[in-house]
Amino acid sequence: MPSPKAKAPARAGGSPVLGGANGRYEFLSLTKPLSRSSPPPPLLLQRQGSDPTTARLRVSESPTRRRGSGSSTGSASGQAPPEEDGLRLNPSFVRVALSSLLAIDLWMSKRLGVCACEDSSWGSVRPLMKLIEISGHGIPWLAGGVYCLYKSDSAAGQEVMLNLLMGLLLDLLLVGIVKASVRRRRPSHNRMDMFATFSVDRYSFPSGHATRAAMCGRFLLAHLVLAAPLRVLVLLWAALVGLSRVMLGRHNVTDVMFGFWMGYCQYNLVEMLWLSPQTLQGLLGYFA
Numbered sequence: 001m002p003s004p005k006a007k008a009p010a011r012a013g014g015s016p017v018l019g020g021a022n023g024r025y026e027f028l029s030l031t032k033p034l035s036r037s038s039p040p041p042p043l044l045l046q047r048q049g050s051d052p053t054t055a056r057l058r059v060s061e062s063p064t065r066r067r068g069s070g071s072s073t074g075s076a077s078g079q080a081p082p083e084e085d086g087l088r089l090n091p092s093f094v095r096v097a098l099s100s101l102l103a104i105d106l107w108m109s110k111r112l113g114v115c116a117c118e119d120s121s122w123g124s125v126r127p128l129m130k131l132i133e134i135s136g137h138g139i140p141w142l143a144g145g146v147y148c149l150y151k152s153d154s155a156a157g158q159e160v161m162l163n164l165l166m167g168l169l170l171d172l173l174l175v176g177i178v179k180a181s182v183r184r185r186r187p188s189h190n191r192m193d194m195f196a197t198f199s200v201d202r203y204s205f206p207s208g209h210a211t212r213a214a215m216c217g218r219f220l221l222a223h224l225v226l227a228a229p230l231r232v233l234v235l236l237w238a239a240l241v242g243l244s245r246v247m248l249g250r251h252n253v254t255d256v257m258f259g260f261w262m263g264y265c266q267y268n269l270v271e272m273l274w275l276s277p278q279t280l281q282g283l284l285g286y287f288a
């Protein structure tokens with residue numbers, strides 16, 4: 001079956017929409033009705049098949065209608081009313097806006113990936129960036145958490161460390177689920193030379209380092225680091241971890257920004273699921 005994209009004819013003098021022949025942008029008129037001979041694209045079909053009341057409401061919101069286009073001929077001839085042509089514009093604008101954002105994201109990420117390899121413009125800083133990368137890796141955090149739990153001689157300390165470990169495992173699980181669902185490829189300028197990765201780590205959205213930095217940063221500030229200068233250092237570290245992901249070429253900017261947001265929310269989840277000593281005793285009793 002031929003693709004609906006391939007059938008959409010190119011038009012001049014209008015607004016850009018996605019889905020033209022060869023996957024390129026096409027320009028559709030904001031005011032002129034579409035040719036009746038060509039079948040509507042999938043988005044339009046979707047709208048036409050929806051509830052007529054909401055469809056009418058959407059028509060009245062459409063740019064065509066707002067501009068007062070008087071080209072409406074009604075549907076007496078069995079043809080779709082021209083106002084409905086406007087329905088295809090809104091989703092198209094959203095798509096164009098999204099693809100523009102994506103293009104900006106890719107462009108910025110490429111420009112900022114200045115340590116992607118040794119002969120990049122900031123290649124000499126790459127070892128430092130890789131050190132920052134290790135500081136946000138899951139293994140040192142898990143190993144450090146287990147060590148501190150083992151060394152902790154107070155019930156309060158053990159409680160905090162157990163919850164940190166629970167948060168770290170939750171983070172690995174959630175990031176793995178999102179990476180496997182979104183499957184965004186890492187930037188083309190990235191060299192895949194990270195140590196100890198899972199198979200989902202070939203995908204880049206979201207940055208696992210960024211989620212960990214945001215979640216652990218919040219955890220440290222809430223439970224472990226009280227002195228003001230150290231609190232500033234924690235924030236600085238989290239920001240550097242995020243920046244180093246883009247500078248090393250591991251991630252696009254949006255991977256890191258989403259990762260920070262996700263890690264921030266994950267900390268709320270850790271607080272919600274907080275394992276109290278009573279819960280822990282109950283759990284231990286249940287498994288013993």
Ligand SMILES: CC(C)=CCC/C(C)=C/COP(=O)(O)O
Pocket residue numbers: 137138139142172194195196197198201203204206207208209210245250
């Ligand atoms: C093996 C363990 C315990 C964790 C893997 C940590 C890791 C390599 C995450 C990938 O991070 P980015 O998504 O920021 O590249």
